Amino acid sequence: MMAPAQLPLLVQLLRAPACVSGWSLKQWDLMLRQAVSANLTASVWSQLDGAGLLDVVPAAARRHLDWAHCLALRHGRAVRWEVRQIAEALAPLGLPLLLLKGAAYVMAGLEAGQGRLFSDIDILVPKERINEVESRLLLKGWMSGHHDPYDQRYYREWMHELPPMEHVKRETMIDVHHAILPPTARAHPDSRLLRAAAVAAAGQDCALVLQTLAPVDMVLHSATHLFFDGEFDHGLRDIVDLDRLLRRFGADESFWLALTPRALELGLQRPLFYALRYASWLLDSPVPAAVMAAAAQAGSPNPGLLALMDGLFGRALLPGHPSCGDGASAFARFSLYVRGNWLRMPPLMLARHLFHKAFISPKVAVGKV
Amino acid sequence: MLTVGALSRGELDARLAGRGLYLQTGPFINAIRSTISHVSDGIALLYADYPLAASTEFADFHLHFPRSPLPRRLWRAQVRFDHDGVKPFAPLPEDQAWPMFEWVLNWCVSSRAHSYLMIHAAVVEKNGFAAILPAPPGSGKSTLCAALVHRGWRLLSDELTLVRLSDGLLQPLPRPVSLKNASIDVIRNYVDGAVFSRPIHETLKGTVAHLKAPADSVARAHETARPAWIVFPQYEAGAATSLTPLAPARAFMELAGNAFNYSLLGADGFEALAGLIGSSASYQFRYSSLDEAIATFNRLAPPAP
Numbered sequence: 001m002m003a004p005a006q007l008p009l010l011v012q013l014l015r016a017p018a019c020v021s022g023w024s025l026k027q028w029d030l031m032l033r034q035a036v037s038a039n040l041t042a043s044v045w046s047q048l049d050g051a052g053l054l055d056v057v058p059a060a061a062r063r064h065l066d067w068a069h070c071l072a073l074r075h076g077r078a079v080r081w082e083v084r085q086i087a088e089a090l091a092p093l094g095l096p097l098l099l100l101k102g103a104a105y106v107m108a109g110l111e112a113g114q115g116r117l118f119s120d121i122d123i124l125v126p127k128e129r130i131n132e133v134e135s136r137l138l139l140k141g142w143m144s145g146h147h148d149p150y151d152q153r154y155y156r157e158w159m160h161e162l163p164p165m166e167h168v169k170r171e172t173m174i175d176v177h178h179a180i181l182p183p184t185a186r187a188h189p190d191s192r193l194l195r196a197a198a199v200a201a202a203g204q205d206c207a208l209v210l211q212t213l214a215p216v217d218m219v220l221h222s223a224t225h226l227f228f229d230g231e232f233d234h235g236l237r238d239i240v241d242l243d244r245l246l247r248r249f250g251a252d253e254s255f256w257l258a259l260t261p262r263a264l265e266l267g268l269q270r271p272l273f274y275a276l277r278y279a280s281w282l283l284d285s286p287v288p289a290a291v292m293a294a295a296a297q298a299g300s301p302n303p304g305l306l307a308l309m310d311g312l313f314g315r316a317l318l319p320g321h322p323s324c325g326d327g328a329s330a331f332a333r334f335s336l337y338v339r340g341n342w343l344r345m346p347p348l349m350l351a352r353h354l355f356h357k358a359f360i361s362p363k364v365a366v367g368k369v
Numbered sequence: 370m371l372t373v374g375a376l377s378r379g380e381l382d383a384r385l386a387g388r389g390l391y392l393q394t395g396p397f398i399n400a401i402r403s404t405i406s407h408v409s410d411g412i413a414l415l416y417a418d419y420p421l422a423a424s425t426e427f428a429d430f431h432l433h434f435p436r437s438p439l440p441r442r443l444w445r446a447q448v449r450f451d452h453d454g455v456k457p458f459a460p461l462p463e464d465q466a467w468p469m470f471e472w473v474l475n476w477c478v479s480s481r482a483h484s485y486l487m488i489h490a491a492v493v494e495k496n497g498f499a500a501i502l503p504a505p506p507g508s509g510k511s512t513l514c515a516a517l518v519h520r521g522w523r524l525l526s527d528e529l530t531l532v533r534l535s536d537g538l539l540q541p542l543p544r545p546v547s548l549k550n551a552s553i554d555v556i557r558n559y560v561d562g563a564v565f566s567r568p569i570h571e572t573l574k575g576t577v578a579h580l581k582a583p584a585d586s587v588a589r590a591h592e593t594a595r596p597a598w599i600v601f602p603q604y605e606a607g608a609a610t611s612l613t614p615l616a617p618a619r620a621f622m623e624l625a626g627n628a629f630n631y632s633l634l635g636a637d638g639f640e641a642l643a644g645l646i647g648s649s650a651s652y653q654f655r656y657s658s659l660d661e662a663i664a665t666f667n668r669l670a671p672p673a674p
Contacts, residue, residue, distance in 0.1 A: 025426040070483035
């Protein structure tokens with residue numbers, strides 16, 4: 001894996017913002033291009049704001065950061081509004097609204113939510129209540145876009161979530177999960193344990209009963225999402241999430257003590273190991289040596305596989321901009337795509353699924369200008 | 370200041386094929402790369418008066434219009450748009466490369482530049498005061514704009530009215546005027562020596578051609594203007610010219626509906642729009658004769674100081 005000084009400018013900035021002080025305009029130009037391709041421009045704004053460095057940014061580049069910040073502010077307002085709509089729609093069910101990922105970071109006021117742009121709101125509900133949740137959402141204007149019977153069956157039998165639902169008027173998306181991994185995946189983290197440990201979100205809107213996963217579970221979910229998934233378009237953004245969560249929660253020593261035991265309890269020791277390894281490599285996340293050692297003992301693959309994964313993740317986690325890759329980047333992303341599906345489904349089921357998607361499912365028209 | 374016109378055609382093509390042509394449009398620098406001849410032809414024809422950026426260290430938008438890869442290039446070649454690895458639009462037939470270039474330049478601004486309230490409207494200026502012409506397609510906004518800027522008004526923009534959030538002044542972004550279908554011949558006949566890009570048929574918007582922006586408007590792209598009038602035009606064959614005052618509240622809602630980032634800007638957007646409405650007189654304008662329309666615009670009374 002690359003030495004820190006060879007990392008892309010965007011990664012150098014995210015890891016140690018002070019490095020920007022001596023940057024030329026040309027370096028700012030390149031960093032902004034990398035940030036756009038990683039969808040992290042607004043995160044750069046908040047990173048520099050947090051470090052008190054916005055004023056050293058040359059005006060030509062600063063304007064781009066401010067534009068992105070504008071977008072992020074609007075996104076935050078829209079997320080809070082949407083969460084309120086969902087909470088009101090589901091209120092009669094008497095369930096706590098347990099938010100996952102981006103929406104959870106925003107509503108809990110975490111650094112990971114600052115400048116993070118995302119398109120779906122994810123919630124976790126008990127499996128036995130998921131039909132009621134779906135009915136309430138349908139009643140309040142959310143519709144499922146997947147009408148193809150195969151897609152419906154794919155989600156309902158094999159996946160850990162309902163087909164994504166879109167609000168007919170606001171065009172906002174919600175993903176309703178009953179677990180954080182598909183039942184077909186190799187690991188089966190028990191959703192009851194996650195829900196039982198959930199904590200109240202210290203959200204700004206006290207009228208709503210909002211929950212997020214407990215800190216250790218939030219980190220484990222973020223790690224699972226990144227390292228079980230095949231899509232690395234948001235790889236860097238997701239590892240930035242992990243870094244920010246680790247820095248925030250890591251101030252409390254009991255967080256570090258609980259992390260590996262909880263991963264073992266949920267069967268998520270492998271993604272935890274990868275998360276700690278690559279977050280500290282790429283973003284210098286402050287993982288205590290003892291925690292790293294415990295996570296490695298619990299979840300590290302054998303040295304050969306680890307060397308391979310270093311080669312793959314070391315490429316796929318970098319921004320997708322052409323300046324950040326080498327000849328093997330595309331191959332790394334493709335291999336991880338195959339791996340992601342492999343981990344989520346047994347081989348025969350995967351073969352059947354890919355065959356169906358390739359030859360039987362009706363083709364969706366591509367977007368036009 | 371070096372302009373595109375100062376480059377030989379060979380130099381222009383070499384920059385487009387190499388590290389990029391750093392073209393200044395209004396307050397933005399566009400780094401453009403393409404080996405498609407429609408793109409270099411269009412730039413040579415319509416952008417000759419535009420300044421080249423003083424340095425190639427930084428660009429606001431990095432735009433690449435690659436040709437189709439080889440097998441495809443031989444049969445129904447396409448133009449693609451690659452924004453630093455992001456491809457927001459589907460490819461188009463290569464023949465439509467020029468309209469795509471103009472649409473993409475608009476898209477770059479309208480999807481990013483949130484230090485302005487951006488309204489889908491033409492905007493022209495005379496004696497320091499600007500008239501904003503918002504309207505849906507088909508209302509004759511661009512035709513009227515093209516006629517005005519060849520009869521003494523300065524072109525700020527044909528598509529994008531940029532209201533600076535910091536002071537409410539209008540930031541010019543003069544670019545070629547996009548004309549469609551019958552309007553192309555109307556302006557060809559109305560403006561002596563009008564320079565047009567080759568009309569492209571069967572685009573999503575019908576037949577499209579771009580009219581070169583007046584050199585004086587391009588040279589004055591840094592001079593902001595004060596908003597004075599908001600005129601909603603409606604072309605109607607055979608209609609008598611009529612200018613009817615419009616209630617400010619109505620004008621506000623109409624303009625908000627035509628803005629790209631009104632709701633995105635939240636309270637700042639509301640204040641910018643309220644300021645714009647407060648400092649302008651709003652009208653509904655029906656016309657069929659361009660001469661009469663221009664006479665009406667020339668009679669618009671400047672707002673009270």
